[in-house]
Amino acid sequence: MLADPLFLNTSRFAPAVGNILLLVLATWRLSSLLVFEDGPFEVFARLRRRVGIIQDPVDPDTRMAQGFFAELLSCVWCASFWVIIPMVALWWALPEAVAVLAIWGGAVLIERWVDGRR
Helix, strand or coil: CCCCCCCCCCCCCCCCHHHHHHHHHHHHHHHHHHHHCCCHHHHHHHHHHHHCEEECCCCCCCEEECCHHHHHCCCHHHHHHHHHHHHHHHHHHCHHHHHHHHHHHHHHHHHHHHHCCC
16 A cells, blocks of 8 residues: 555655645644644743743643734644645655654654543
């Protein structure tokens, strides 16, 4: 199945199913990092605070967004729309980087499924 050109095409421009799956997983992973996770050295948490996302100290799941970029980084659906644009450019320039993000995303999804979270 992996050798099938409909599933995974080595051409960066062909919309093969495997290519789209890699882009979807990589986009979800980066969007999820930006919206939900603190990241190493709290880099994503600091980014969210800098753009105007205020987290409730009593309930960490409650956030208030003030401004365009805060709204963008408070919703994984919104963030994924804007993440896919550079992700496609990265796919054309360096598909291996997208594959790494996709594999990472798949591993996180499996861990969440096994652990029963989100």
